[in-house]
Amino acid sequence: MEFIDLKAQYQQVEDKIKVRIDQVLSHGKYIMGPEVQELEEKLADYVGVKHCISCANGTDALQLALMAMGIGPGDVVIVPPFTFFATAEAVKLVGAEPLFVDVDPETFNMCPLALERSILESEAEVKDRLKAVIVVDLFGAPADYTKISMIANEYGLAVIEDGAQGMGGSIEDKKSCSFGDISTTSFFPAKPLGCYGDGGALFTNDQEYAEQLRSLRVHGKGVDKYDNVRIGMNSRLDTIQAAILLEKLSIFDSELKSRNLVAQRYLNGLKLKEVRLPAIPSGFCSSWAQFTLTCENRMPLLDALKTADIPVGIYYPSSINKSKLFEIQSACPVSESLASRVMSLPMHPYLTTEDQDAVIQVLNEL
Numbered sequence: 001m002e003f004i005d006l007k008a009q010y011q012q013v014e015d016k017i018k019v020r021i022d023q024v025l026s027h028g029k030y031i032m033g034p035e036v037q038e039l040e041e042k043l044a045d046y047v048g049v050k051h052c053i054s055c056a057n058g059t060d061a062l063q064l065a066l067m068a069m070g071i072g073p074g075d076v077v078i079v080p081p082f083t084f085f086a087t088a089e090a091v092k093l094v095g096a097e098p099l100f101v102d103v104d105p106e107t108f109n110m111c112p113l114a115l116e117r118s119i120l121e122s123e124a125e126v127k128d129r130l131k132a133v134i135v136v137d138l139f140g141a142p143a144d145y146t147k148i149s150m151i152a153n154e155y156g157l158a159v160i161e162d163g164a165q166g167m168g169g170s171i172e173d174k175k176s177c178s179f180g181d182i183s184t185t186s187f188f189p190a191k192p193l194g195c196y197g198d199g200g201a202l203f204t205n206d207q208e209y210a211e212q213l214r215s216l217r218v219h220g221k222g223v224d225k226y227d228n229v230r231i232g233m234n235s236r237l238d239t240i241q242a243a244i245l246l247e248k249l250s251i252f253d254s255e256l257k258s259r260n261l262v263a264q265r266y267l268n269g270l271k272l273k274e275v276r277l278p279a280i281p282s283g284f285c286s287s288w289a290q291f292t293l294t295c296e297n298r299m300p301l302l303d304a305l306k307t308a309d310i311p312v313g314i315y316y317p318s319s320i321n322k323s324k325l326f327e328i329q330s331a332c333p334v335s336e337s338l339a340s341r342v343m344s345l346p347m348h349p350y351l352t353t354e355d356q357d358a359v360i361q362v363l364n365e366l
């Protein structure tokens, strides 16, 4: 049994992907070839925003978003501590400092109450430097953007949506990666929409941000890459990866349906009293990047699954606010406690009901 089965997915699109890759090899435009623009148009359309700007990976996407907003040394950016390291790392990469705001124990996403409390209670010296908040759609479910955007607005903070795991999720009829002033995603192979290497993208409705991002990803180019008008990065999506993503995007909605069926089967089948199952707020849709349980003592569950040769993941084993690499200290008790209680079960669109029932049975027998 695979935790995430990329081979099963490849079998669905193998012929089409080979044709697409062959086309790239024939035209030879390996950097910024026609497939890149085709993908950007289709993704912008899919997400429902005006501009999609692809780039080299999800970490660069966050860094580019911060750069486009002019965030740098001296600035403070709010981030959740229960996420992949890159969310906070990007803030440091532009020379700013993260301020960690705790997450909600039910959704794992940034808690709006904690956000406002943290803004109000931070020392004047920190408060004056606050510029933006990076909100993560952890495990595929969007954060509570209605409340978070209202608070951000009130305190003059820009919103960056880290949708690395969120692609395909939604709130009512609004898709993930459309909730930030700038939103980002990652096409790392294991993400809900992944390519066969590294890749990423940014989304925005703001024309000015879009123009800056297109410049920033190619060495701060002006009219061309030898006319440099700002310090940028070398962060482009390979044409071959765009070609692969075009075919993966064509089956993405049907994969999302399968992911939801898998999630529902877990939700209906798992009966352990001491386990809390993931809760998606009403009106929200998750892309089910992960199916994550919480349990006071996860050791017996991990042991039983290991004995049965069933793969599990722990996302994330530590709360980033505990790292010594960041200057501003803050207590995040929910995140710190989650780090010792979470575990994620195999989750992908091609998980068979037999395999899934095996997981459910091992756990229910405890």
Ligand SMILES: *Cc1c(COP(=O)(O)O)cnc(C)c1O
Binding pocket: 057, 058, 059, 060, 083, 084, 086, 087, 136, 162, 164, 165, 186, 187, 188, 198, 199, 200
């Ligand atoms: C994967 C991930 C990233 C980084 O994406 P890369 O493409 O690996 O650089 C950033 N934030 C979150 C929440 C992620 O899950």
